[in-house]
Amino acid sequence: MHDKEQKRKKRFLIIALFLMVWILLPLCVVATYTWLSISKTPKVSDMEMTINSGTGLELAWSVNAPEEEWGQQLNFTDAVTNDPILLPVTRSQQDDCFYAARFGADGRIIDVGTALSDDKDANGRDGYYVKFTLYARTDENVRVQLKDGSVTADGNGLGGTYVIGTPVWDAEETRHADAGRGAQYATRVGLRVTPLDTDGAPRGASEFYVYEPNADRHNGAQTGFVDTPSVSGAPHLTARERLIRQTAFTWRESTPVEHDVLAWEAGAFEDEATLFTLDAQEKVQLDVYVWLEGNDADCVNAFGSEAALLTANLQFEALPKGSSGLVPIP
Numbered sequence: 001m002h003d004k005e006q007k008r009k010k011r012f013l014i015i016a017l018f019l020m021v022w023i024l025l026p027l028c029v030v031a032t033y034t035w036l037s038i039s040k041t042p043k044v045s046d047m048e049m050t051i052n053s054g055t056g057l058e059l060a061w062s063v064n065a066p067e068e069e070w071g072q073q074l075n076f077t078d079a080v081t082n083d084p085i086l087l088p089v090t091r092s093q094q095d096d097c098f099y100a101a102r103f104g105a106d107g108r109i110i111d112v113g114t115a116l117s118d119d120k121d122a123n124g125r126d127g128y129y130v131k132f133t134l135y136a137r138t139d140e141n142v143r144v145q146l147k148d149g150s151v152t153a154d155g156n157g158l159g160g161t162y163v164i165g166t167p168v169w170d171a172e173e174t175r176h177a178d179a180g181r182g183a184q185y186a187t188r189v190g191l192r193v194t195p196l197d198t199d200g201a202p203r204g205a206s207e208f209y210v211y212e213p214n215a216d217r218h219n220g221a222q223t224g225f226v227d228t229p230s231v232s233g234a235p236h237l238t239a240r241e242r243l244i245r246q247t248a249f250t251w252r253e254s255t256p257v258e259h260d261v262l263a264w265e266a267g268a269f270e271d272e273a274t275l276f277t278l279d280a281q282e283k284v285q286l287d288v289y290v291w292l293e294g295n296d297a298d299c300v301n302a303f304g305s306e307a308a309l310l311t312a313n314l315q316f317e318a319l320p321k322g323s324s325g326l327v328p329i330p
Helices: 001-028
Strands: 045-054 058-060 073-074 086-092 097-103 109-115 129-138 142-148 162-165 168-170 175-178 187-196 207-212 243-245 251-258 263-266 274-278 283-293 308-320
Touching: 045 058, 058 073, 175 251, 187 274, 187 308, 207 274, 274 283
Parallel strands: 045 308, 086 283, 207 243
Antiparallel strands: 045 073, 058 129, 086 097, 097 109, 129 283, 142 274, 142 308, 162 308, 168 175, 187 207, 187 283, 251 263
């Protein structure tokens, strides 16, 4: 009788252990993702972005756009019209695609490492990231780079390239609040650069660059750059020669506090920001991706409990082709 009881208990323990392993295994797999939680709240539900260039480079939404549609400023809402939401994803350089953990209606993880596609997973309220395509052309021989950030002479306006949490006036507190809620520290912008021939067809291999704004800040504190690991097992999210890091844009209240006044300090690129070179009459295709990097240590639920708001600007700077680029800061 005692032996039977022992066997029954042993059988019960084996079954219990099997069930525990079966339940915990998906969680062990997804634990490599920073956004592990029983919640699907991390998101950015509103973003403003402007794309512009200086003299020497013209932009358009179509490679064969009529002359009047080529200019020096685009608004991404003209290409992305359905108020997309950013949800945590990560990009594999090795596989050249984005991956996400999928959640069910109750917020539980139902799938891990799901490969995403631009057609079904970008630019929608049920999507994961933003993707749009623009084209650039030149009448000169130029080297094109991202233009570094800048602040207007009065300190209350921004220029250049940046991603910030939108400052929002809080009338009750009589001060501005960071409506980005920290999402700006986990946001990435990818730029796939494809050279085109005179017929608008690709004439060479594409290069994918990752622009990492606010690279020296984590949870708002200036703690220095921390590498984001790749889901493919590499120590870096992308090859270092194609990573463009920028220190954070910061703001503070004026004294006394004013509704429409903030004092800004611009961030600076820490890497070479050149994207491509063009000869006169050549064109290039630029596929732009904006995502919330799930493997970034700053991708947390804190900014998902309310809508996070971001303001972004991409500015391309065309310089004479023979001019030297930025010297990387070690």
